Amino acid sequence: xxxxxxxxxxxxxxxxxxxxxxxxxxxxxxxxxxxxxxxxxxxxxxxxxxxxxxxxxxxxxxxxxxxxxxxxxxxxxxxxxxxxxxxxxxxxxxxxxxxxxxxxxxxxxxxxxxxxxxxxxxxxxxxxxxxxxxxxxxxxxxxxxxxxxxxxxxxxxxxxxxxxxxxxxxxxxxxxxxxxxxxxxxxxxxxxxxxxxxxxxxxxxxxxxxxxxxxxxxxxxxxxxxxxxxxxxxxxxxxxxxxxxxxxxxxxxxxxxxxxxxxxxxxxxxxxxxxxxxxxxxxxxxxxxxxxxxxxxxxxxxxxxxxxxxxxxxxxxxxxxxxxxxxxxxxxxxxxxxxxxxxxxxxxxxxxxxxxxxxxxxxxxxxxxxxxxxx
Amino acid sequence: xxxxxxxxxxxxxxxxxxxxxxxxxxxxxxxxxxxxxxxxxxxxxxxxxxxxxxxxxxxxxxxxxxxxxxxxxxxxxxxxxxxxxxxxxxxxxxxxxxxxxxxxxxxxxxxxxxxxxxxxxxxxxxxxxxxxxxxxxxxxxxxxxxxxxxxxxx
Numbered sequence: 449x450x451x452x453x454x455x456x457x458x459x460x461x462x463x464x465x466x467x468x469x470x471x472x473x474x475x476x477x478x479x480x481x482x483x484x485x486x487x488x489x490x491x492x493x494x495x496x497x498x499x500x501x502x503x504x505x506x507x508x509x510x511x512x513x514x515x516x517x518x519x520x521x522x523x524x525x526x527x528x529x530x531x532x533x534x535x536x537x538x539x540x541x542x543x544x545x546x547x548x549x550x551x552x553x554x555x556x557x558x559x560x561x562x563x564x565x566x567x568x569x570x571x572x573x574x575x576x577x578x579x580x581x582x583x584x585x586x587x588x589x590x591x592x593x594x595x596x597x598x599x600x601x602x603x604x605x606x607x608x609x610x611x612x613x614x615x616x617x618x619x620x621x622x623x624x625x626x627x628x629x630x631x632x633x634x635x636x637x638x639x640x641x642x643x644x645x646x647x648x649x650x651x652x653x654x655x656x657x658x659x660x661x662x663x664x665x666x667x668x669x670x671x672x673x674x675x676x677x678x679x680x681x682x683x684x685x686x687x688x689x690x691x692x693x694x695x696x697x698x699x700x701x702x703x704x705x706x707x708x709x710x711x712x713x714x715x716x717x718x719x720x721x722x723x724x725x726x727x728x729x730x731x732x733x734x735x736x737x738x739x740x741x742x743x744x745x746x747x748x749x750x751x752x753x754x755x756x757x758x759x760x761x762x763x764x765x766x767x768x769x770x771x772x773x774x775x776x777x778x779x780x781x782x783x784x785x786x787x788x789x790x791x792x793x794x795x796x797x798x799x800x801x802x803x804x805x806x807x808x809x810x811x812x813x814x815x816x817x818x819x820x821x822x823x
Numbered sequence: 824x825x826x827x828x829x830x831x832x833x834x835x836x837x838x839x840x841x842x843x844x845x846x847x848x849x850x851x852x853x854x855x856x857x858x859x860x861x862x863x864x865x866x867x868x869x870x871x872x873x874x875x876x877x878x879x880x881x882x883x884x885x886x887x888x889x890x891x892x893x894x895x896x897x898x899x900x901x902x903x904x905x906x907x908x909x910x911x912x913x914x915x916x917x918x919x920x921x922x923x924x925x926x927x928x929x930x931x932x933x934x935x936x937x938x939x940x941x942x943x944x945x946x947x948x949x950x951x952x953x954x955x956x957x958x959x960x961x962x963x964x965x966x967x968x969x970x971x972x973x974x975x976x977x
Contacts, residue, residue, distance in 0.1 A: 551953035556862075558887050558931050559946060563857030571852025573933040574946035576876075579957035580907020582914075644853070654849040656875065673911045691910065693875075790910045797873025799942075800905065804853045807936025 495757065500683045503724045503754045508789050509782035511668065511675040512584035514541060517778065519597030519605025526596055527605065534587050534594035541585060548578045569672075582673040588780040590761065598669070601777040610741060614771040618741050644808035647801060652736070654801055656794030657713065659692035662739055664714060666697070666730045666748040667764035667778065676789040677782070679752075686719055686726070694792040699728050706732055711744060713737055726752040742768040758784045849875075851944055854905075859934035861943045862887040863902050864951070866927050870919040872909035879904045879922070879945065881930060888934060904930050904945040917957055927951040 496504040514537070519527075529537070563572030587594040597605035610618075643649050653660030661671035668677060668690070676691040686699040699717040706716045716732035728750040735744040751763040760782040767775035865883035881902045886893040893900070912918075932946035948956045 549955055551955065552929075552947055552949050554929060554949070554951060554953035556929070556931060556947075556953075558860040558862035558890070559933065561858055561860055561889055563933075564946070569850055571850050572857045573851050573855040573944055575851050576906050576932075576945045577948050577955065577957070579955065580877075580911055582911045651849070673908055692908075787914050790913055792874050792908075792910060794875045797871055797878065798875055799878065799903075800849045800854055800876060803935045803937065803940065803942060804849065806940070807854060807856070810937045810939075 498681060498683075502681075502721055502726075504681065505679045505686070505726060505752055505754060505760060506681050507784045508676055508678045508787070509760065510785040510787065511663075511670045511677060511780075511782055512582060512673075513588045513598075513670050513780060514538065514584050514586060515588040515595050515598055515780060517598045517669055518607060519599065521604075521606075523596045523605070525603045525605075527600060528593040529587060529596055531594065538586055545578070545585075580673065582675070584670065584675075590779065590781060595780070598778040598780045599776060600779055602774070607740065608772045608774050608776055610771055611769075611773055614741060617743075617770075644805060647805065650801060650804070653693075654804070656693055656798055656801075658695065658737070659690060663692050664690045664695045664697075666715065666717070666728070666750055667739075667766060668750075668762070670780070674792065676785065676787070678789050686728075689789070691789050692792050693794045705729075708732065711735070715746070715748065722751075724753060728752070739766075740771075742766075742771040745770055755781070760784075854935060855933040855944050856936045856938070857933060859889050859938065861889075861902075861930070861932055861934050863904070863930040863943070864927075865899060865902075866925040867922045868901065868925065870922050872912070872919050874910070875908060877906040877909045877912070879906060879948070881928060882925075900941060902930075902941045902943060904932065904943055904948065906945045906948070912957065915957070922956075928956065929953075 498504045498506075559574060564574045566572055566574045569575060587596075588598065589595070599605045599607065602608060647655060651660070652658045658664045659671070659674075662669040663671045663675065665688075668688070671692070674692040678689040680687045680689070684701050686701065688697040688699070689695075690697070695714060697714050697717055699719040701719045703718045705718055710716065711732055711734040713734055713736070715730040715737070717728050717730045719726055719728045721727070730748045730750070731746075733739075733742075733744050733746045737744070737746070739746055746766070746768045748767075749765045751761075753761045753763075755761045761779060762782050763777065763779035765775050765777045766772075862885075863881050863883040864885035865881045868880040868882045870880070871878040881904055882899040883902050884895065884899050886895060886900055886902070927950065928948060929951055930943065930945060930948050932943040934940075935942045950956065
């Protein structure tokens with residue numbers, strides 16, 4: 449058994465090394481996958497088309513993918529995985545799912561007092577059973593190659609460091625909710641004074657205002673579940689319906705942006721065609737949207753290109769000089785799906801928000817009782 | 824060379840870990856009390872397949888909270904257990920009728936921070952023979968806790 453494990457480890461190491469070397473050589477040669485910024489014009493299959501002659505982008509798309517937004521630092525500037533490496537990683541995920549679906553001990557005890565050590569959204573209490581989760585089974589494939597990150601520029605596949613001004617801004621307002629708060633860094637009840645004082649201090653996702661993790665966009669990013677998005681297209685208006693939280697982005701074609709006094713949760717989107725690519729320009733965000741800590745000066749440009757009859761290539765560039773010293777760009781595919789997008793009436797059963805606030809009030813009462821007892 | 828191999832292998836492990844879910848509708852740690860683990864045994868009652876998260880009601884005849892088994896004096900206690908978004912279940916063909924017939928279940932999780940509520944997270948929900956209530960999709964980020972007898976090393 450031990451020898452099998454050793455062989456598996458050696459194989460994994462060899463795959464990882466070959467991926468590293470391959471990507472390094474690609475970077476040296478300056479292949480398109482390693483080249484940042486300049487938006488390539490992907491070839492379109494030219495069909496299907498709408499009556500006005502433009503590519504028909506309509507359909508329901510499932511954005512779930514194993515490829516993370518940011519590349520794990522271990523992969524350096526390597527944008528791609530070898531087919532063997534991708535296969536192995538995807539198999540590991542499949543094995544984990546299979547294992548998680550196996551029966552538990554029917555004589556099991558309650559989990560440990562003090563928490564089960566889980567991290568992220570499962571915050572030391574284990575979240576919920578894995579059957580609720582649907583975050584993909586494959587890495588993104590672009591130009592026939594599996595990707596290590598959605599971000600393609602900067603070359604390291606990471607969101608650029610925020611500016612000093614942005615750091616100061618965030619430090620001054622640590623408890624202001626954002627559209628994509630990383631729940632894994634939620635400080636919890638004990639270490640965030642004021643964060644649980646009222647609903648307005650809670651993250652936008654928790655309040656059912658916007659889907660978490662920027663699923664609503666722009667830019668639209670893959671999340672833990674409910675990654676379905678539907679595009680409905682006419683000559684003058686294009687709509688992107690996000691399953692979570694049932695948000696409709698309305699893109700006005702060949703139009704001017706609204707006056708800067710008009711601010712919207714999802715920004716103001718106008719579109720035009722560049723050849724067979726739909727280009728969508730979004731500004732006029734509210735100062736409460738705050739995608740990754742950005743300001744209301746956030747500017748997102750998205751490019752949608754049909755690369756075959758089942759797939760769109762989605763490319764986006766994000767800029768906000770008050771937050772990042774450089775713009776950054778990501779791309780991934782939107783595969784069409786036959787499954788149905790459902791309504792997401794988030795307020796309907798949002799008991800969690802009430803539970804969270806009630807828990808904080810109980811803590812307040814206990815602390816007050818303790819203080820009065822000490823007098 | 825040996826250093827490089829170890830380094831590369833660690834990279835693969837971290838990459839898989841990085842793909843694990845870290846963001847959800849809300850932080851469970853803010854809602855549930857890590858010092859109040861519960862084990863519930865009973866039957867499924869009402870099923871609320873509502874957004875953002877489903878709630879499954881359990882008529883529990885055996886309740887253990889924070890290591891203490893409650894004396895229910897023969898009565899049942901109704902607990903509500905939080906699951907995930909119902910949309911995903913619907914796409915897999917699961918509806919609230921999938922749990923009709925009041926099946927017997929075992930739930931382990933943690934109680935809400937407000938202890939006056941009989942609510943817990945559905946950290947692990949199984950039928951009484953240990954089979955998972957629904958089939959899984961992927962990990963929650965929870966570490967191995969020994970509840971699964973098929974775990975390697977057990």
